[in-house]
Amino acid sequence: xxxxATQREIALASILEVRKYQEGRIPEETWTAIxxxxxxxxxxxxxxxxxxxxxxxxxxxxxxxESLDG
Amino acid sequence: xQLRKIILKNWGPYRGTSEVPLAVExxxxxVLIHGxxxxxxxxxxxxxxxCLYGELMLQDGRTxxxxxxxxxxxxxxxxxTEYLVELEFEHNDEIxxxxxxxxxxxxxxxxxxxxxxxxxxxxxxxVVYPEQNISEVVEQMLDKNIADFFLFDGEMLxxxxxxxxxxxxxKKAFIKQQVEKALGLPFLKRxxxxxxxxxxxxxxxxxxGNRADDRARKLQGDIAAVDAQLEIHQVDVAAxxxxxxxxxVSIEQLDGILKDVAExxxxxxxxxxxxxxQAASDRKIKNLLAExxxxxxxxxxxxxxxxxxxxxxxxxxxxxxxxxxxxxxAELQFELRQVRGQQDSKTCSHCGQSLPEDARESLAHREKxxxxxxxxxxxxxxxxxxxxxxxxxxxxxxxxxxxxxxxxMSQAIGRERLEHHRxxxxxxxxxxxLSSNSLDIRAKETELGQAxxxxxxxxxxxxxxxxxxSLMKQRxxxxxxxxxxxxxxxxxxxxxxxxxxxxxxxAEESLNTFRQRMRERVQxxxxxxxxxxxxxxxxxxxxxNEDYSLAxxxxxxxxxxxxxxxxxxxxxxxxxxxxxxxxxxEAPLVMDTPLGRLDVGHREHILRWLATLTSxxxxxxxxxxxxxxxxxxxxGTAIGRELVIRRGDSAxxxxxxxxxx
Numbered sequence: 001x002x003x004x005a006t007q008r009e010i011a012l013a014s015i016l017e018v019r020k021y022q023e024g025r026i027p028e029e030t031w032t033a034i035x036x037x038x039x040x041x042x043x044x045x046x047x048x049x050x051x052x053x054x055x056x057x058x059x060x061x062x063x064x065x066e067s068l069d070g
Numbered sequence: 071x072q073l074r075k076i077i078l079k080n081w082g083p084y085r086g087t088s089e090v091p092l093a094v095e096x097x098x099x100x101v102l103i104h105g106x107x108x109x110x111x112x113x114x115x116x117x118x119x120x121c122l123y124g125e126l127m128l129q130d131g132r133t134x135x136x137x138x139x140x141x142x143x144x145x146x147x148x149x150x151t152e153y154l155v156e157l158e159f160e161h162n163d164e165i166x167x168x169x170x171x172x173x174x175x176x177x178x179x180x181x182x183x184x185x186x187x188x189x190x191x192x193x194x195x196x197v198v199y200p201e202q203n204i205s206e207v208v209e210q211m212l213d214k215n216i217a218d219f220f221l222f223d224g225e226m227l228x229x230x231x232x233x234x235x236x237x238x239x240x241k242k243a244f245i246k247q248q249v250e251k252a253l254g255l256p257f258l259k260r261x262x263x264x265x266x267x268x269x270x271x272x273x274x275x276x277x278x279g280n281r282a283d284d285r286a287r288k289l290q291g292d293i294a295a296v297d298a299q300l301e302i303h304q305v306d307v308a309a310x311x312x313x314x315x316x317x318x319v320s321i322e323q324l325d326g327i328l329k330d331v332a333e334x335x336x337x338x339x340x341x342x343x344x345x346x347x348q349a350a351s352d353r354k355i356k357n358l359l360a361e362x363x364x365x366x367x368x369x370x371x372x373x374x375x376x377x378x379x380x381x382x383x384x385x386x387x388x389x390x391x392x393x394x395x396x397x398x399x400a401e402l403q404f405e406l407r408q409v410r411g412q413q414d415s416k417t418c419s420h421c422g423q424s425l426p427e428d429a430r431e432s433l434a435h436r437e438k439x440x441x442x443x444x445x446x447x448x449x450x451x452x453x454x455x456x457x458x459x460x461x462x463x464x465x466x467x468x469x470x471x472x473x474x475x476x477x478x479m480s481q482a483i484g485r486e487r488l489e490h491h492r493x494x495x496x497x498x499x500x501x502x503x504l505s506s507n508s509l510d511i512r513a514k515e516t517e518l519g520q521a522x523x524x525x526x527x528x529x530x531x532x533x534x535x536x537x538x539x540s541l542m543k544q545r546x547x548x549x550x551x552x553x554x555x556x557x558x559x560x561x562x563x564x565x566x567x568x569x570x571x572x573x574x575x576x577a578e579e580s581l582n583t584f585r586q587r588m589r590e591r592v593q594x595x596x597x598x599x600x601x602x603x604x605x606x607x608x609x610x611x612x613x614x615n616e617d618y619s620l621a622x623x624x625x626x627x628x629x630x631x632x633x634x635x636x637x638x639x640x641x642x643x644x645x646x647x648x649x650x651x652x653x654x655x656e657a658p659l660v661m662d663t664p665l666g667r668l669d670v671g672h673r674e675h676i677l678r679w680l681a682t683l684t685s686x687x688x689x690x691x692x693x694x695x696x697x698x699x700x701x702x703x704x705x706g707t708a709i710g711r712e713l714v715i716r717r718g719d720s721a722x723x724x725x726x727x728x729x730x731x
Binding site: 007008010011013014015017018019022024025026031034035038039042052053056057060061063064065067068 | 210257258260261264265267268272561562565566568569570572573575576577579580581583584587588591652653
């Protein structure tokens with residue numbers, strides 16, 4: 001099973017690489033939480049896209065809020 | 071994902087119901103299924119594919135295959151046939167059962183027909199998934215795009231092999247297609263799609279918010295305008311209230327004053343009445359005097375009425391004495407005077423108009439006749455004179471009536487003069503009484519009337535303004551309510567749109583990086599597998615170039631120009647194995663007779679490799695490609711379960727049963 005997670009790791013690494021050269025404002029931890037969260041949802045057959053989108057919105061809203069506060 | 075069992079009912083050569091146990095332990099992952107040609111190995115593989123995805127393809131991988139062709143021939147010949155495939159599998163410690171079933175029959179044209187296929191997915195605890203969600207759940211477990219790489223048969227190996235032998239350009243395209251298909255990027259693409267959707271939603275929210283902001287600005291402008299008007303009206307109302315107050319005070323004062331001098335006001339009123347009566351009396355006296363003067367002029371003779379009466383009586387007595395002749399003479403004389411009078415005046419004595427020539431001639435003729443008649447009468451006092459006198463005086467008879475009327479008129483004039491005198495006296499007395507009072511009551515009353523009218527006008531105006539204020543307040547309340555309902559933008563919303571947009575851009579741009587890395591991963595995986603499978607020590611691995619060209623490498627890194635057919639099949643298997651291993655899910659590998667074209671050396675390598683590939687390998691073999699002793703020994707303890715498909719009562723009936731170990 002550990003091998004199969006590689007695709008998730010590669011997806012996350014790819015995103016973080018783009019994030020780095022884009023100098024994006026979304027923190028690495030947020031991307032990690034998004035990728036891992038969505039991955040787990042898909043693999044655990046947890047609800048549909050609504051739940052995935054709720055997770056993303058929640059995490060990205062936090063980033064937006066904190067960037068304003070900061 | 072692990073397949074635990076499959077149940078077939080009237081599917082392929084499996085007439086009636088067949089239950090095939092497939093569950094294995096990870097330490098012994100191989101399910102070995104023996105079956106000779108035509109016994110139903112491929113039907114079993116197709117049953118798995120149809121149950122999972124509801125569709126089938128021919129072995130070329132492109133042409134659709136009607137699943138009804140898989141319904142058991144013997145059974146359907148006997149009439150309507152219920153067919154079913156049920157897969158039980160384990161995913162994340164949960165046991166799920168997927169069932170597809172239908173009723174098949176042969177119509178009058180010999181074509182197979184089916185009722186609507188029924189599909190259910192339920193958990194061991196009885197939870198049933200909505201039918202519209204089933205395909206999504208299955209896709210999450212075993213992506214259809216990459217099903218070929220874990221549910222493949224020998225034909226697929228051949229197809230891959232042939233395609234990999236084709237010219238370079240076609241091969242590159244095929245490899246790229248398969249890599250893309252295998253990696254399909256379903257996870258990342260879904261993540262991007264979800265991000266794009268939430269970004270779209272929040273962008274729409276911002277757009278709506280911007281529109282709401284515009285509307286809010288307009289509403290605020292409207293409220294400010296209403297406030298300004300309200301302020302003006304409030305000032306007006308205050309001014310009107312002050313004016314009303316002043317007028318009320320003034321009215322109160324005037325009322326007080328006028329109440330205090332009520333008697334004086336009455337006296338004034340009374341004097342005005344008397345003055346009016348005095349004027350009326352004055353006019354009446356003048357009228358009576360004018361009437362009296364006219365009467366006196368008409369009856370000028372009244373003062374000598376007694377003398378006239380005496381003369382009349384005397385003339386009448388003398389005429390009586392003269393007798394009839396004298397009377398006749400008198401009449402003639404009288405007429406003669408009249409005729410002459412008319413001749414002299416040349417006018418008619420009756421109508422006063424001038425006489426025409428013929429009338430005058432007639433008068434002259436009459437005069438001559440009268441003179442002749444008079445000449446014939448005896449001479450005495452002129453009876454004509456007497457008669458004329460009587461005629462003239464007779465009209466003065468009735469002097470008593472004139473006197474009576476005259477007296478009445480005199481009395482009326484006298485009475486009216488007395489009344490006038492009385493009024494004059496009263497007016498004089500009241501005027502003397504009022505001369506000591508300097509207050510101009512009339513002016514005050516006028517002033518009071520004006521103040522009351524002005525107060526009424528001010529009150530009306532104030533009510534009108536109050537009404538306008540009320541309407542404006544209602545309008546303002548409506549505007550404020552509308553404003554409260556608007557959900558405008560906020561710095562947070564704008565920032566959310568930015569952050570979401572950044573997330574979409576980052577994820578989209580990461581796709582190419584992801585593809586590149588996955589291509590490298592497939593290359594590494596394929597190289598590892600290839601090295602494990604090949605019997606050629608000189609082959610060091612596989613390179614999957616950026617243009618998706620595939621090359622077998624020597625140990626020094628140079629590409630191998632030409633490899634054998636067996637080597638090419640190993641390359642194919644390594645490539646397929648790498649694609650399956652690189653897919654997002656760990657899936658059971660189902661291989662239908664993959665060993666037929668391989669030599670013993672490669673077969674040995676592959677059989678050893680299979681046990682390491684994944685946690686469940688279902689391997690269909692036939693006697694021509696699998697040596698029961700040697701090859702089973704190669705698999706050794708990796709065999710978790712062994713089954714045999716054997717012929718049933720007819721060539722189109724098969725039975726599958728577990729082999730005792």
